[in-house]
Amino acid sequence: MLLFGHVGITIGATRLFNREADLRNVALASIAADLIDKPIGLLYPDVFGNNTRLAAHTLIGCLTVCVAAWLLPKIIRHPRTLAFSYLFHMVLDRSWMERERVVFLWPFLGTAEPWSERAVARWWHFWRDPYAVAGELVGLAILFALARRYRLFERDRWREFLRRGVLYESGPAPKRPAAS
Ligand SMILES: [Zn+2]
Numbered sequence: 001m002l003l004f005g006h007v008g009i010t011i012g013a014t015r016l017f018n019r020e021a022d023l024r025n026v027a028l029a030s031i032a033a034d035l036i037d038k039p040i041g042l043l044y045p046d047v048f049g050n051n052t053r054l055a056a057h058t059l060i061g062c063l064t065v066c067v068a069a070w071l072l073p074k075i076i077r078h079p080r081t082l083a084f085s086y087l088f089h090m091v092l093d094r095s096w097m098e099r100e101r102v103v104f105l106w107p108f109l110g111t112a113e114p115w116s117e118r119a120v121a122r123w124w125h126f127w128r129d130p131y132a133v134a135g136e137l138v139g140l141a142i143l144f145a146l147a148r149r150y151r152l153f154e155r156d157r158w159r160e161f162l163r164r165g166v167l168y169e170s171g172p173a174p175k176r177p178a179a180s
Contacts, residue, residue: 001092001135002126006030008139010088011146014081021081022165029085033057033093041119049114050122053093053103060106062087092135 001009010030011023028035033056041052048054055061069076069083076082095104102109115122126132150167152158161167 001132001139002123003031003136004139004143005132005135006034006089006092006139008142009092009135010085012142013088014085015146018078018081020166021078023167024162024165025076025078025082026085029082030089032086033061033089038119045118049112050117050119051103051112051115052119053100053112055106057090057093057095057100057103058106059104062090094131 007027007030011026014021014023014026034052036056037054038052040054041048041050065086066083069079073079090104094100099112102112106112126136146167147153150157150161150169152161152167
């Protein structure tokens with residue numbers, strides 16, 4: 001899954017249980033694993049066999065994020081929501097599938113087989129994968145529906161959203177909610 005799938009679906013899922021989370025942070029957490037691993041995989045394709053799912057996509061990486069969320073509740077707001085957003089990335093990446101499972105459970109199942117095709121070429125052909133296409137469309141639909149529902153196409157409300165990261169119905173912006 002690519003950008004809109006991860007961001008849109010994760011924001012949609014997060015809003016099912018937390019409507020006060022900073023969605024800017026949720027969006028960032030939803031793609032954090034890719035932001036960490038993909039540049040490294042692209043920079044060192046020969047070292048990692050054209051793989052761009054590396055340490056941040058492993059169970060060890062996820063456990064590290066969970067421990068950080070558990071240890072830092074006073075420093076980061078809504079740590080559990082952010083940990084969920086990070087972990088949900090592995091669900092959308094289908095970490096249980098054969099190749100992905102080797103990465104996710106590294107080093108217990110060995111190391112992932114190298115790809116013969118460069119990563120950028122694989123991404124370019126994402127439209128051949130119905131799951132990736134459907135994910136992008138669903139993510140975009142969720143983002144569009146939220147933008148419409150909360151009138152983010154209006155410049156002032158969009159600016160306010162960029163400044164605060166929360167969605168609210170209308171009228172003055174609500175006070176900052178307490179951390180949870
Ligand atoms: Zn990923």
